[in-house]
């Protein structure tokens with residue numbers, strides 16, 4: 001539902017579902033909300049059965065808060081842990097069969113454009129590393145080659161978490177897992193490079209131990225996908241169960257991994273930079289003012 | 301019985317950095333109240349936990365101890381909490397929430 005298309009007629013507010021009224025009255029619908037206000041507004045995400053202390057859960061929580069227009073956003077997911085939470089939110093969620101999510105999102109985003117014209121309706125795919133880089137690989141890559149205008153987020157826990165610990169293409173070489181007891185023999189796939197080669201307009205890596213950064217990359221990715229092209233975010237979202245990380249050390253692990261193989265990187269195409277600057281007032285991409293000439297030393 | 305997080309109002313209100321609200325993996329679990337600290341004469345408000353939603357991971361303890369360096373959060377058996385907030389007794393206001401504190405075991409059990 002959307003505030004722009006469906007409005008309460010005066011006096012009918014109380015007949016709207018409670019969940020919807022909560023989002024309008026105490027939640028982020030129709031307002032600008034940021035992570036710094038967390039704890040004082042009603043969140044879109046509700047209770048869900050993901051494991052205690054799961055970093056993927058935290059990332060999903062932050063991502064949903066960061067959506068620029070949550071009341072006009074539809075999420076798409078697939079088999080894997082993340083859908084257990086993403087589906088428990090007060091915005092529509094479409095469940096693609098395992099690996100179909102970028103195909104489903106392509107049709108959805110095109111259909112929404114036909115139906116609603118140029119008013120933004122944002123489509124955001126969130127799927128695991130197995131769903132994105134293995135089983136869904138072909139559909140993900142083709143949606144990028146076709147420059148489909150939606151955001152793809154990989155919830156990279158470097159394992160098939162939901163099915164008990166098989167290796168994925170995104171698992172690191174040498175990692176020993178419950179269902180990969182001999183250790184993985186191949187390198188972690190470079191999906192970031194593939195996203196760039198396939199023509200994504202925005203590609204970023206992020207770790208949830210920096211909530212403001214998560215907010216900033218999600219906002220940019222969703223805005224750019226409205227008009228410029230495909231956008232891709234790869235988030236490290238550890239699985240404390242399969243990697244045996246004590247839950248109170250999950251953020252410590254995130255920091256270690258960030259320093260090791262998940263440093264923040266961001267690629268923004270020139271077209272996307274221009275779009276963010278002109279349409280949304282971003283200042284980061286303005287040409288830098290020429291540095292003032294160094295003062296000539298006075299030898300006198 | 302199981303462990304849930306508990307925030308010491310006095311210790312939190314001396315800093316009130318809100319970091320833990322941004323790091324709990326669960327939505328609407330660590331809440332923020334302007335009045336819970338200021339009503340007691342402290343300068344700032346405090347964070348508090350909706351204990352019916354807390355999954356007991358202790359991630360917030362690490363955040364408060366290591367990032368905020370304030371040691372305001374401890375894990376406590378839910379039946380040992382004298383008073384606590386539960387979701388049904390929390391009201392959302394403009395920039396804060398207001399919670400009626402009660403014995404969580406009685407509220408959850410009834």
Ligand SMILES: Cc1ncc(C[n+]2csc(CCOP(=O)(O)OP(=O)(O)O)c2C)c(N)n1
Pocket residue numbers: 079080081082097098127128129130131132155157159160161162163168
């Ligand atoms: C076509 C199909 N094959 C296999 C499965 C079983 N399955 C469910 S979740 C999953 C693995 C999920 O791993 P990943 O995508 O990395 O997500 P995670 O659970 O780690 O978040 C598998 C193999 C399925 N649901 N559908």
Ligand code: SF4
Pocket residue numbers: 050051054055056057081157161162238239240241242
């Ligand atoms: S199995 Fe791993 S990724 Fe899945 S919910 Fe549990 S901790 Fe998170």
Ligand code: SF4
Pocket residue numbers: 307311312313315316317318319320321346347363364368370371372373
């Ligand atoms: S991190 Fe500690 S000091 Fe900061 S708001 Fe939370 S409990 Fe209070």
Ligand code: SF4
Pocket residue numbers: 053304305323324325326329330349353354355356357358359360361
């Ligand atoms: S123990 Fe975990 S679930 Fe409970 S309040 Fe702290 S971070 Fe949230």
